[in-house]
Amino acid sequence: MKPDLYVTNLKDVPVVEGLRRDEGWVNMQVQFAIDKAKAGSDNLLVGWTVMPPGAMHDRHRHSNCEEFWIVVEGDGIMYTNDGERPAHKGDFVLIPRGHWHGFKNTSNHDAVLAWGWSGAGSLEDSGYEADQDNHHR
Numbered sequence: 001m002k003p004d005l006y007v008t009n010l011k012d013v014p015v016v017e018g019l020r021r022d023e024g025w026v027n028m029q030v031q032f033a034i035d036k037a038k039a040g041s042d043n044l045l046v047g048w049t050v051m052p053p054g055a056m057h058d059r060h061r062h063s064n065c066e067e068f069w070i071v072v073e074g075d076g077i078m079y080t081n082d083g084e085r086p087a088h089k090g091d092f093v094l095i096p097r098g099h100w101h102g103f104k105n106t107s108n109h110d111a112v113l114a115w116g117w118s119g120a121g122s123l124e125d126s127g128y129e130a131d132q133d134n135h136h137r
Contacts, residue, residue, distance in 0.1 A: 006039040010048055024058030024102065024130040027051070036121030045126070046116040051076075055111070056104035059134050063127030065119030067095040069103070074111030077104045100131055 013033045019025035032038070034046040045065075049057070051074070059079045071091045078087045079102035087093070087103060095101045097119065105111035120126040 006034065006041075008033055008038070013048070022130075023128075024056075024060050026058060027055035028057060034116075036125065039121075041121040042125075043119055043121060044116065045121050045123075046114075049113045049115065051103070051105040051111040051113070053105055053108055053110075057102050059100050059102045059131035061098055061100050061127075061129050061131070062117065062120065063098055063129065065117040065126050066097050067101065067115065067117050069093050069095075069113045069115035072112040072114050074105055074109060075107040076111050077106055079103070100134075102131075 010031065010033065013031040016030045016032055019028065019030060029050040031048045032045060033048055034041055034044060036042060036045070051057075070093075071087050071089050073089055075089065076087045077084050078093065079100065081099050081101075103111070103113065117126055
């Protein structure tokens with residue numbers, strides 16, 4: 001039986017291993033705080049990402065979920081279906097299912113994003129697809 005409540009703290013959440021540069025994960029520290037594996041969440045994943053200067057999550061999309069992010073610290077560039085646009089501390093962003101998106105830290109200090117998926121509880125379930133034709137490295 002699932003517990004009624006799942007609680008964790010960022011200090012207790014491991015960094016995700018095995019995220020590959022050739023799939024768009026460039027110098028990022030990614031943590032899945034709430035997901036299917038740890039919390040039993042089938043339709044929600046909530047994560048935390050720290051990106052040092054120059055780090056990025058290259059253009060990608062999810063066929064099975066929407067994504068949101070909140071820029072907690074730093075500035076950067078968001079990759080979108082329509083090109084690039086600036087991103088700043090305090091921005092809340094919603095990416096519809098199937099839309100290309102990504103983020104690059106263009107500041108001189110760490111960029112921090114709180115983010116999540118609605119509709120998937122794991123990377124495998126999200127329908128993750130890297131944009132092999134439009135790399136920004």
